[in-house]
Amino acid sequence: MPKPIATAGAPGRRGGRAVLAAFILLAVFMVLPFGFVALNALKTSADYNAHGPVALPKAISFDNVRTFWNLVDFGQVLWNSVLISGCVAVGAVLLSVLSAYAIGIGRVRGRLWILVAFLVANLLPQEGLVYPLYYLAKQTNLYDTRLAVIIVFTVIQSAFGTYLLSSVLSAFPREILEAAKIDGAGVWRTLWQVVVPVSRPTLTVMLTFFFIWTWNEFLLPLIFLVSNQNQTVPVALGVAQGEHIVDVTMQAASALIGIIPAIVFFLIFQRTLTRGVTVGSIK
Amino acid sequence: MATVIPGRRRRAERGYPLFLVPAAVLFVAVIAIPFGMNIGISFTRWQGVGPVQWVGLRNYQRLLHDSVFWASFWHNAGIVVAMAVVPTALGLVVAAGLFDFIGKRFGPRTASLLRACIYLPQVMPLAVMGVVWGWILAPRDGVLNVVLQDVGLGSLSHDWLGDPNTALYTVMAILVWIQLGFPVVVFMAGLQRVDPALHEAAAIDGASWRRRFWHITVPQMRPEFYVVLLMCTIAALKAFAPIYVLTRGGPGDSTDIPSYYAYQNFFEKTQVGYGAAIATVLTVLTLIVTTAFLVVQSRHQGEEE
Known part of the structure; x- marks a missing residue:
């Protein structure tokens, strides 16, 4: 496939970078919520209250994860x-x-x-x-x-x-x-x-x-x-949600616990999944 | 050869229907009978226990005059926009950009990495996505409001899900975020089917990327377009999990949808007959949408041939 022809008429070199930047921004936006969850699930609630959700944890603490894990067995x-x-x-x-x-x-x-x-x-x-x-x-x-x-x-x-x-x-x-x-x-x-x-x-x-x-x-x-x-x-x-959870960091911990198995499946099955979406929808 | 086949067919025909027996038994028990029961219940007044009172069409008459039901119906129209219309339109642009711009200019690896990021919310349980966003949007110390205050936009911080004026729009925005990956993946797979010669010829003729998108990509993606729109619309009619986790239909009934309203009548208000009527209407609606799509789709395919 002759590359220059396929991209002819597309934005110029600088425009190309801008498009790439826009797509990276979109990808970051899609992943950011997961990042925030991971960042805050491993904080103590005192740390969260003192430094807010954007700061890195002062110390990694599995307390919230452990408490929630035991709470719902x-x-x-x-x-x-x-x-x-x-x-x-x-x-x-x-x-x-x-x-x-x-x-x-x-x-x-x-x-x-x-x-x-x-x-x-x-x-x-x-x-x-x-x-x-x-x-x-x-x-x-x-x-x-x-x-x-x-x-x-x-x-x-x-x-x-x-x-x-x-x-x-x-x-x-x-x-x-x-x-x-x-x-x-x-x-x-x-x-x-x-x-x-x-x-x-x-x-x-x-x-x-x-x-x-x-x-x-x-x-x-x-x-x-x-x-x-x-x-x-x-x-x-x-x-x-709303029943046991009052604490904002524990809610993050509960979200993390729900996300991790899905991420594991995603990594294991990624190829099958993307192939399968096509098999499933366009028979 | 011709003399062998008829005999083979006849003998074979005898064995095969037996393979349908397990499915037939299970389908009658799990789908057909409950479906019939639901329709039957919708003609009654029943609390789930005790006497069942036949009321004919009265539940459906009540439905027509129930402002909560109609409001929930319109909320669901908003959810269809958020889960079907916007992701399909946006997904086509994103997929085309990733496939024939990012993929060709920066390599297919970059394109598939970006695609994986966009698809990530799709592999998560909807309920878990609800937990994540409920946490981010927590009114006092949630991530969004804290960040807004940190960057000096504190006046914008808001109880997004708790204010009846913004709750539905907030839910819709979350659903766009969740749903976008599905159309992107399907369209990107479909784009591999398009003959590159079409794009090359158009490019030689000096067609801009935008014009090639409109005149080549969009028409070529027609089969995928129908499937994506149909599957997303059906998903939008069943958006129970995010509503349950994010807002429970509230505040008030500002984010109630028929799916959740039926659940409330079944299990919270114990107005089982009325709930069954709502569920029946929802079912009929789903079947109408599906049939309409299939009819339009086959008509368009007929035109092309």
Whole structure:
């Protein structure tokens, strides 16, 4: 690609620097709130009151983080989020694989309408399901259990997964399926030994997204998980605001604790995430 | 070959529908039945326990005359502007700038680093973003007000979320900040699809960057544009978490949205029937928006072909 031509007509050299500066400013603005949180979460409240939020901490103190951690039993909360998101991610991928296999490769009759139904299920606002689900959970003794949240999100995420995977599998190379058939593989074995291994990249993207989407969910976990030992990270933090937290540095500590797992996922999955956004939106 | 395929198809057809059974069972139990129940409940007066009283369309009539509901509806229009319209428009400019200016002039590494910074809020739980901004905007000793005082703009310091006149705008500004990364990432991926020859030809003809943006980038990004706008609009209709964490719909009902108003009726006021009516309206609205988008999109695609 000839560079000079591609940028011809763009601002001149000095203008180029100005544009870069504007973008850096934007990036700083996007990251700044996280910086402020990190800066102040490790201060004592006396330090904060004396020197304000912009000053560097006089001494690094984990007191606020530790106090908040114990207050909401954050170790347990973190485990709940990992457990729920992990189970949902695996369950929803499995369910999507089964349904998408029937639709994309099996080409079952009425598949267009089945897909529309999955799409609608995925788009429905959870507000329209929340009260009946709450009521049914109470009836079946699943209220305030992590299992209830796992079941509901497995279904909701797999609605999107089926929609996406069906269109991916409908382009699955027919020769490979034929070859498996000639080797005597049945429908079931073809799925696990041919289709799933070949589709691994797509399934990895789905697994990552389901995990993070479920991690970030708020409304249904808020309704279902009332007791602290079952709560997820966003719910525990959201509920703690105004309930336990009076101190401005402790609020920063609580924010930091919520941000860190997300940053870890971001660093681990960055490539999958940016690739996945495109797979997910432009099928 | 032709003689093999029909037999294969027929035999295969028999096995495949079984793979839909688990999804079918779960969907009926978790989506279809609750959805039907919600519509049913919306025709009743019910406190969640005790007797259920059939009231027909009375909840919907009440909705029409409920000024809080209409206010919440307009607040949600503001949230759509903040989560869909502004980020999509701004995101397209940012993505184009990063892709064919920063990326080409300063290297793709620089562009993807900047993109990662802009995308960062998108990977966070909305509730956690609410905690962060609630902390920054704390009225007395929050970061923003302290900084404003430090630089001598103390007169601008303000209880941003606590004043009914500024609360909604403040929430909207936060939502723009949260949402911007999504369109940027999608548009940047889409821009890789555009044939560079188009830009080169236009540049040789002397077209400025701005003109090439309008006449090449914008029309080429049409498919991404619809998807982004649709997904952001749907997200805006479900902006429950940030409202819950930042303002709880207040002060007064100055930031209430239907999603939160339904929750209040379900779980705070125990007017379950009325809450179900609000939730049903919200659902219908979402489906209308989606259908409208899909219709417009397919019509435009039809024109192009």
